[in-house]
Every structure is written in C-alpha cells, then in structure tokens.
Amino acid sequence: MKPHEQDVLRHSPAHARPAIFAAGAEVAFARPALAADVESAVTRFFAALGAGLFDAGCYLVGHIKGTIAAPGGEDFTFHSTALRARPRMTDGLAGSPIGAAILNVNVIVFGVDERVLQDIVTSAWAQALEAEIVWQR
C-alpha cells in the first residue's frame, strides 16, 4: 500500500485536505473467533487507533469504517466518526467460529499525514489481532 500519489480530490482546500487510508488484508485469529472475540478485537483496534490519531494531531474524523468478512461471506461491520466514542458494530456473522477472515478498512481523517495514518492503522490492527498485517490493496 502506498499513500495516494495522485490527487483524488481536487476541490478540497489545502487547509482541509484529508488523509485517506483504504485497504484490505487477509487476517488470521490466534484461535477460532466467535462474534464476541471479533468485537473485542475491533474494540482494541479502536482504542489503539484513537490514541495514535490523537497523538498524531488528528482534529477531525471523517469516518472510520470497515468489515471483517468470514469465508462464507457473512461479515462483522464497524463504523465511527469520533476518536474516543464506542464504534457502532453490527454482527452479521453466522455464529460459527472463524479462523481467518478478510479485513477491509476505510479511514478518512484530518490533521494527520497520510503515511503516518497508514502506520497508525496498521499498528492498531496488529495490536488488536496480535499479528502482522499485510495489506493487499
């Protein structure tokens, strides 16, 4: 993953230019995870992400949203527009434990360099899942 090398947004004034990170990765849970385990991982992600963005000078969250999709296609979704509020989560998983999943995440914030944002998101997921994250797109 590289930060955007081309302008994706010509009309936004420089003082309000957002940093954007959108990517997907295959992730594995240390042990088969039920919805409660996925929710715990997402909660840990938001805690780490919020702290990292705050320290980096983030002054506005556009959105932080994503999905964790099981191999069968069912998924767990999350969404937030604040650094410290509890995210809105929707459990659409089928109920059986999952060992691996596809993580998709889309984060738009203001006040943070795009490369720094990528590092913070990657680090927050690595903490939440206790595993290395390799973004694929």
Added chain:
Amino acid sequence: MNLLCIAGFLGSGKTIVLLEIARAMVADGLRLAVVENEIGEVGIDGEYVRRHGLPVQELFGGCICCTLQSRVVDTLRTLEERYDPHWVIVEPTGLAAPGDVLGPVGELLPDIGATRVLTIVDAVRWEMLVAVVEPLITAQVNAADVVAINKIDEVTGDALAAVREDVLRLVNDTPVVAVSAATGAGMDCLLGAIL
C-alpha cells in the same frame, strides 16, 4: 430515468438514509439502481447496500465531483441499459460538492428526467464541521433541493433548533426536514419532500 444525489459530509448517515428511501421506493413498485462512490480504493458501503437487494455500481479511488466526474455519465448509461431504473440514487463521497456531480450529467444526458439533490446534515457534529470544513459544508447545503437534518434522536431540542436556524440561514426556500434514519422519525416527511 430520474436521478437522486444524496450528499452530505462523511459520517452524516447518507447510506442509512439511502436505504430507507430505497425501501420506500421499492415498496411503491419503483425500480432502482445505486451508484456508490468511495474516495479510497476499498469500498465498504457498496457491498452493504447490495445486501439489501439493490443493484450497485461502485466508483472507487476518487471523487465523482472532480477526479472521477467523467465516469459518472458512463456509469449512468450502463445502469440505464442494464436495469432501466425509474430512479438512480447516487451517493457521492462525503467530501463531494454535489452541484459539480450533476452539472455534466445534465449536459451529457439530456433525456434524463428529474434530478434531485438531498443533502444530509449531521445534527451531532454540525457546529464542529462548520468550524473546520465550512466551505464544503456550505457548498453541500447550498446545492440541495431538500436538506435533511439527521440524527435528531441524538441531540436535544435546543441543539436541533440551533442547527435548523443555521441551515435556514444558508438556504432560501429549500425544504428542511428533521429526521432520524436510525429510528425512522421524519422519514415519511422527507420522502414527500423529495418525490
């Protein structure tokens, strides 16, 4: 084919409002298609909307009011050929200026029917957003045919009145409707204002 553009800043509730409007339109026997625009290379909302049974065309990696503007017309032509919809609902990224989305559409698709812009205002974050990204918020509200102040279930009556006063100062005769897409409050009134 008619066009409804649902604009509004990131996190204002555009997708939930879209689904509520779509549900009501489908219940009235109308055929719909949806265009979802995400500024990043990975979309989230498109799949979510698709699971509600709606045909979705996604435009990734830019903003349809500027860098992806030329692709909107091709996308609308494709949807018309494939689904012959009564309405296409376009959800631009929350950073888009909706007036710039519809300008080329009117020029390049002269046979298009009604075009409407619904701008969603986030009642919870209005004050902060105006302070930080005021030109964009103003452009989104000014382009609207209808403004929906969303998340009224999360603010006090006084806070809602303050937001409504601010919005009314930006628009002239544009209808302003207070809604909660999450609870359904005000949605019937909003549908009446759009259609």
